[in-house]
Amino acid sequence: MSDYRFEEPDTELALRLRDAEVAALADLARSTRIVLDAPLPPAGDEAVRDRLFPRAYLDPTEDAAELAFQAAVHADLASGRIAAIDDLLADLAGAERVRGGVRVLLDPARTGRWVAAINDLRLTLGTRIGVSDDDPEPTGPIAADAGDVGCYHWLTGLQDGLISYLLV
Secondary structure (H helix, E strand, O other), X not given: OOOOEEEOOOOOEEEEEEHHHHHHXXXXXXXXXXXXXXOOOOOOOOHHHHHHOOOOOOOHHHHHHHHHHHHHHHHXXXXXXXXXXXXXXXXXXXXXXXXXXXXXXXXXXXXXXXXXXXXXXXXHHHHHXXXXXXXXXXXXXXXXXXXXXXXXXXXXXXXXXXXXXXXX
8 A cells, every 4th residue: 555645724624535545445334334334243243343342241151231231222333333434435536636535634533434334344354364362463364464454454554544643
């Protein structure tokens, strides 16, 4: 992935992304949206879903309570995440074309939604390439794909830059 640049005209953040970055963000956003939009499988059936919707009750004897909790909150959690991804996709689609890419203008609220969406994209990609809480570097068989590893690190930097903008 290439570098991205932040510009700060007035109160909006102007984020420049190259065409390859836009394509990577859009592809990963669409695939993550599919996971978020699917019915919730039982815990342990899908690693990405388990990462995006971690258990509230870690004790396996509390499966009934876990199912009740997930039934109560899953739809709201998923719809919020889907909305953030849809905003990101809409911003990319409506972005101003510039040489070799796009320029996206983000106000602080929209930047916050991008941070949320990118967090879910990182969780999805990180799970697929073997990143875990215990080992922040990719370790799985897919980790051999340098493109996915590079994209994961690029997303991490982009998310960090957006958060830094919000904290200023």
